[in-house]
Amino acid sequence: MAVVVGALGVVFGDIGTSPIYTLQTVFNPDDPHPVPISTANVYGIVSLIFWSVMLIVTLTYVTLVMRADNDGEGGIMALITLLRRMGGTRGRAATALAALGIFGAALFFGDSMITPAISVLSAVEGVKVVASGLEDLIVPITVVIIVGLFAVQRHGTAVVGRLFGPVMIVWFVSIGACGVGGIAGHPEILRALSPTYALSFMFGHFGIAFFALAAVVLAVTGAEALYADMGHFGRKAITRGWLGLVLPACTLSYLGQGALLLGDESAVSSPFFLLAPGWARLPMVLIATAATVIASQAVITGAYSVASQAAQLGYLPRLRVAHTSESTIGQIYVPWINWVLMVSVITLVFAFRSSAALAYAFGMAVVATITITTLLFFYIARAKWGAPLWLVLLGAVPLLAVDLLFLAANMTKLVHGAWLPLLIGVTAFTVMTTWACGRAVVTRAREEKEGPLRGFVDQLRDRQPPLLRIPGTAVFLNRGNETTPLAMRANVEHNLVLHEHVVILAIDTVPVPRVPDAERAEIDALGYGDDGIIHVTAHFGYMETPNVPHTLRLLDPTQTEGRISVDGASYYLSKIELKKGAAPTMAAWRKRLFIATSYITADAAEYFGLPGERTVIMGSRIEV
DSSP: OHHHHHHHHHTSHHHHTGGGTHHHHHTOTTSSSOOOOOHHHHHHHHHHHHHHHIIIIIIIIIIIGGGOOBTTBOSHHHHHHHHHTOOGGGHHHHHHHHHHHHHHHHHHHHHHHHHHHHHHHHHHTTHHHHOGGGGGGHHHHHHHHHHHHHHTGGGOSTTTHHHHHHHHHHHHHHHHHHHHHHHHHOGGGGGGGSHHHHHHHHHHSHHHHHHHHHHHGGGGTTHHHHHHTHHHHOHHHHHHHIIIIIHHHHHHHHHHHHHHHHHOGGGGGSHHHHTSOGGGHHHHHHHHHHHHHHHHHHHHHHHHHHHHHHHHTTSSOOOOOEEOOSSOTTOEEOHHHHHHHHHHHHHHHHHHOSHHHHHHHHHHHHHHHHHHHHHHHHHHHHHTTOOOHHHHHHHHHHHHHHHHHHHHHHHTTGGGTTHHHHHHHHHHHHHHHHHHHHHHHHHHHHHHHHOBHHHHHHHHHHOSSOOEEEEEEEEEEESOSSBOOHHHHHIIIIIOEEEEEEEEEEEEEESSSOOOGGGSEEEEOTTOSSSSEEEEEEEEETTSOOOHHHHHHTSOGGGTTSOOOTTTOEEEEEEEEEEOOSSTTSOHHHHHHHHHHHTTOOOHHHHTTOOGGGEEEEEEEEEO
């Protein structure tokens, strides 16, 4: 139960606050494709919302997609790592789909910018219901809340997180109770639970219903969060939280708002807050603001995780990552991402100024990510798990048809804001793929400069006169076990000395979340067991931050040609200065982008946990 309460506070914040703005956006009279208010349309929309949630969240995510975990971790990056493991005849298709998955991850950055803006704006807009004269304060109050939200991120959510679950329980109970109150006034709204109303609305009024899908999709925002946060709480806890509280509460809220509109069409301006009794509206605005802050917190934390995993998998430069909880490894803080998100969110608030204006941008980010996730899942089900083709088609065809219908509807809103998440997604995708491509170019150039490691060690052994060996331990960080660290080569060729004990250490990020200490390191004597030179490959999962001194302490002294003096060791790093070259490795603009992106790379000594006073950095220049 404690895990379920924790999941309620982190996982369901986004989807749990969707009732605030979904129905209001559908019937927004300022919409370029408005849905007229009528009894039939209210039944049709409420039914469409309910069955969209059932198909996309309950069936696609909770029942199916959450079965595709990577050692317990979920999210689109987990699907990408599963695809990257696949080779053979399906390797090319898996690579292409992995690239599509990277675009889905890039879209998530757009989602993490839009969610805090639309969520907090929609909650603060409730003050109009309480006192219409406060309307001019909506944007300033929203900005203050957002600045405060991002400012406290560096302290982590370990303490505040314990409060999130109870707050969200109060939230879901409150919106469910308000929904029951609305249903009691017009109980006939319960007919909307029948899929016949959704189907008759779609096929009988397709011209209206199709455009309405662009707003209906807001009801499933946060579905990706259920999957992305699976590693923190587990599939069982998330499923129980969804079926036991979140789904019933949201359903009651939508039904209650629909019942309110049946009796009072003028309530369309803010059906969620007007559903509450007069005495409860101010408290509802306050708890809605708290709930939307929690929703924003969840997606901000998700952005940190996606950025960190992308860096580990080679799609972003190494970023400074701070772990903010001793007990929960997934609670991390990435300063560069935090401040970029804050500036972006505040810019969106000032540019759009209302939740209704942001709704179309939000819908596009959500439905595109959902479509990509569904496609990747069914490919993995067929190619990796060997599911029968008829079974895959039975699930994939209708579910992808629903996703693509939502996607097509959102495409009609391109000029009304849907272009924004696509622009953010394309920009992030370009940066990520350019970094991966440039990294491969630099790796090839480094390998030429470094030369083979085995040959270098052989030269050291045969060198006449022998190389001077000075007391102590030197640790040279390297990219693998095939080439010589540039810093080690420079030390030998220019300083003509080498420490008595040399450890060449390569960091290997494997496509699993975490690696146990027992499987952390592999030791290679490099052909000689008495020269004091060894190679160590340290394996880390993509959810971990490498800690070199801790890894060295795990090594067995009987395999390291003597005991490693970790506390007195000197650490050597090879710093690469990138310059734009004439070789046709990439387009000129991509070279400039790659070099510009390299400037946000975190300090290597800090990232690898090296003691700054015993770390030596030696430079080299490479053209890309």
